[in-house]
Amino acid sequence: xxxxxxxxxxxxxxxxxxxxxxxxxxxxxxxxxxxxxxxxxxxxxxxxxxxxxxxxxxxxxxxxxxxxxxxxxxxxxxxxxxxxxxxxxxxxxxxxxxxxxxxxxxxxxxxx
Amino acid sequence: xxxxxxxxxxxxxxxxxxxxxxxxxxxxxxxxxxxxxxxxxxxxxxxxxxxxxxxxxxxxxxxxxxxxxxxxxxxxxxxxxxxxxxxxxxxxxxxxxxxxxxxxxxxxxxxxx
Numbered sequence: 001x002x003x004x005x006x007x008x009x010x011x012x013x014x015x016x017x018x019x020x021x022x023x024x025x026x027x028x029x030x031x032x033x034x035x036x037x038x039x040x041x042x043x044x045x046x047x048x049x050x051x052x053x054x055x056x057x058x059x060x061x062x063x064x065x066x067x068x069x070x071x072x073x074x075x076x077x078x079x080x081x082x083x084x085x086x087x088x089x090x091x092x093x094x095x096x097x098x099x100x101x102x103x104x105x106x107x108x109x110x111x112x
Numbered sequence: 113x114x115x116x117x118x119x120x121x122x123x124x125x126x127x128x129x130x131x132x133x134x135x136x137x138x139x140x141x142x143x144x145x146x147x148x149x150x151x152x153x154x155x156x157x158x159x160x161x162x163x164x165x166x167x168x169x170x171x172x173x174x175x176x177x178x179x180x181x182x183x184x185x186x187x188x189x190x191x192x193x194x195x196x197x198x199x200x201x202x203x204x205x206x207x208x209x210x211x212x213x214x215x216x217x218x219x220x221x222x223x224x225x
Contacts (some may be wrong), residue, residue, distance in 0.1 A: 004155075033212070040120070040217070041217070042118075042200070042215050042216060042217035042218055043156075043200070043215040045212055045213075048212065058212070090155050090156070092155075096211075097204075097207070097211035097212060098143075098144055098204040098205065098206040098207070098211040098212075098213075099144065099161075099204075100146055100158045100161050101158075101213060102158075103148075103155030103156045103157070104155050105153070105154050105155045106153070106154070106155050
């Protein structure tokens with residue numbers, strides 16, 4: 001089954017404690033992306049990757065890092081999380097940058 | 113001003129009603145138009161994908177694009193309680209690099225039995 005898998009699905013943590021949200025896709029897609037979804041603001045892109053070792057900033061990259069060492073994996077790293085990063089996060093993948101994207105089921109992060 | 117405007121609702125309709133969901137946009141370069149459905153605690157899933165102006169139909173769903181007015185719509189016929197979800201429009205421009213999807217805020221729809 002074609003899917004994008006995120007882990008963990010839920011996480012409550014404290015300010016400053018480094019965390020990583022993993023994302024893996026099994027569709028051999030070139031393009032992967034991270035979004036956060038907040039009430040009243042919709043989906044906003046954090047970072048994206050057009051291919052292995054190629055990443056770039058989206059609209060709201062501050063406080064986040066990503067890496068793309070393998071085609072299937074695109075982890076999101078919060079080096080020093082802060083409460084304003086409490087949000088619902090989605091990873092997505094697609095064959096190209098302009099077409100429909102396949103989304104994971106989301107990771108709900110709460111940073112106290 | 114947002115590139116894509118979408119009324120967040122909420123929208124509540126009785127079962128069997130025809131639902132009309134809409135987005136307007138400001139960037140005339142947008143070429144690809146999508147509608148996603150998002151159930152609670154799930155990721156967005158693609159419903160409709162269209163490239164040109166005009167209508168595209170898939171079962172009870174019809175997507176309409178009017179590039180001259182910068183306006184897209186999704187119609188749901190014979191709406192069912194299972195259609196209760198948030199509907200997001202998205203659009204993009206095909207570029208050699210840096211293309212991305214721009215999303216509307218989403219409209220929350222409830223279909224009452």
